[in-house]
Amino acid sequence: MSLFAPDLKLKNVHELTPEFLMSKGIKVLLTDLDNTLATYEEDVPSEKVIAWVKSFSDCGISVAVISNNDLERVEKFCKPLGIDYYHKSGKPRSKTIRKAMAKLSGDKKTTALIGDKMITDIFGAKTSGVFSIKVPPLGKRRMFE
Ligand SMILES: [Mg+2]
Numbered sequence: 001m002s003l004f005a006p007d008l009k010l011k012n013v014h015e016l017t018p019e020f021l022m023s024k025g026i027k028v029l030l031t032d033l034d035n036t037l038a039t040y041e042e043d044v045p046s047e048k049v050i051a052w053v054k055s056f057s058d059c060g061i062s063v064a065v066i067s068n069n070d071l072e073r074v075e076k077f078c079k080p081l082g083i084d085y086y087h088k089s090g091k092p093r094s095k096t097i098r099k100a101m102a103k104l105s106g107d108k109k110t111t112a113l114i115g116d117k118m119i120t121d122i123f124g125a126k127t128s129g130v131f132s133i134k135v136p137p138l139g140k141r142r143m144f145e
Contacts, residue, residue: 004122004123006125006134009133010114010134013031013135016029016133017055018055018059021056027060027062027111028061029063029111029113029114030097030112030113030130031063032066032091032116034069034073035117035139036114036138037049037077038077039139043073044076044077045078045081064084064100065081065083066096067085067086067087068087068089068090068091068120069088070087084100091115091121092120092121092123094128108130111128114133115133116137
């Protein structure tokens with residue numbers, strides 16, 4: 001098993017459905033923010049992203065944002081979503097990933113992480129033992145991502 005091979009590759013987050021996660025027994029969805037849910041230029045979630053998050057919570061799947069960006073950015077984006085969020089999460093280290101999934105009563109077998117970056121999101125998911133989903137970055141990359 002390669003630490004850099006995601007369990008699933010999608011074209012964007014909207015391809016991921018509650019039905020798919022439920023078929024895998026997944027109850028907790030952790031998501032990256034920058035270039036996964038939105039570009040750096042978007043400081044609040046689009047209606048489409050709000051509806052996407054709601055589609056999971058409607059099915060009993062808890063969603064939380066795990067970002068390596070700062071509090072101001074992450075809080076402004078996530079507040080309208082009404083979900084847990086973690087800033088400066090230290091991905092790919094597993095500490096915050098484990099903390100977030102424990103708070104939502106998830107474990108390795110019932111948690112998935114979706115993100116655009118191999119070295120933080122996918123490597124972090126792999127080292128934490130959760131299901132990993134890769135999407136291409138929505139915009140330009142930045143070093144601190
Ligand atoms: Mg990202």
